Amino acid sequence: KNEVEQSPQNLTAQEGEFITINCSYSVGISALHWLQQHPGGGIVSLFMLSSGKKKHGRLIATINIQEKHSSLHITASHPRDSAVYICAVGSGETSGSRLTFGEGTQLTVNP
Amino acid sequence: DAGVIQSPRHEVTEMGQEVTLRCKPISGHDYLFWYRQTMMRGLELLIYFNNNVPIDDSGMPEDRFSAKMPNASFSTLKIQPSEPRDSAVYFCASSLGGLYNEQFFGPGTRLTVL
Numbered sequence: 001k002n003e004v005e006q007s008p009q010n011l012t013a014q015e016g017e018f019i020t021i022n023c024s025y026s027v028g029i030s031a032l033h034w035l036q037q038h039p040g041g042g043i044v045s046l047f048m049l050s051s052g053k054k055k056h057g058r059l060i061a062t063i064n065i066q067e068k069h070s071s072l073h074i075t076a077s078h079p080r081d082s083a084v085y086i087c088a089v090g091s092g093e094t095s096g097s098r099l100t101f102g103e104g105t106q107l108t109v110n111p
Numbered sequence: 112d113a114g115v116i117q118s119p120r121h122e123v124t125e126m127g128q129e130v131t132l133r134c135k136p137i138s139g140h141d142y143l144f145w146y147r148q149t150m151m152r153g154l155e156l157l158i159y160f161n162n163n164v165p166i167d168d169s170g171m172p173e174d175r176f177s178a179k180m181p182n183a184s185f186s187t188l189k190i191q192p193s194e195p196r197d198s199a200v201y202f203c204a205s206s207l208g209g210l211y212n213e214q215f216f217g218p219g220t221r222l223t224v225l
Contacts, residue, residue, distance in 0.1 A: 031211040033214075041218070043219075090210055097167065098169065104153065
């Protein structure tokens with residue numbers, strides 16, 4: 001069993017749909033990253049969170065430390081949201097800490 | 112700001128050759144990270160620096176890999192000798208404040224070792 005698991009692996013949606021991507025982890029956590037990788041390969045950091053909830057535009061990220069689970073929500077999805085979304089769990093203090101990555105969720109939003 | 116700059120964008124080399132990848136972080140950022148991405152293993156953090164000092168290199172796969180940061184605006188990742196299994200996309204990223212702060216990624220270097 002991987003230390004960081006994402007679901008689903010692939011997701012196809014119609015424009016306008018509400019989307020949820022899940023990340024479950026088994027390692028101790030200091031913080032959790034959500035990353036977006038565009039079809040061209042570029043990577044963008046979406047959120048870094050250690051508790052609660054963060055919102056940026058149509059994107060919302062939540063984390064439940066007790067349940068070791070985080071979700072990324074996209075409201076009113078658009079074809080430009082098509083990308084791979086990657087969860088990364090940070091554990092340990094800054095010195096000697098590490099990031100463990102999920103395998104990513106491939107999202108396709110059709111017009 | 113131009114963002115994180117990596118060079119070359121593509122590198123094709125033969126097994127046994129030395130490969131050097133370069134990175135210029137965003138000015139003012141105090142952390143620099145090197146990542147590798149492959150189909151088999153996904154994204155992996157190889158090494159990161161704080162104020163030009165290596166903090167954690169536990170992700171470096173083996174002694175053939177080495178990274179340096181001689182100053183705040185330049186870092187290299189070297190593979191010597193290169194092997195076909197080193198073929199991957201190598202990303203450099205930088206941040207202000209640490210591993211758990213927002214990271215800004217470069218466009219990556221696609222390395223192919225024949």
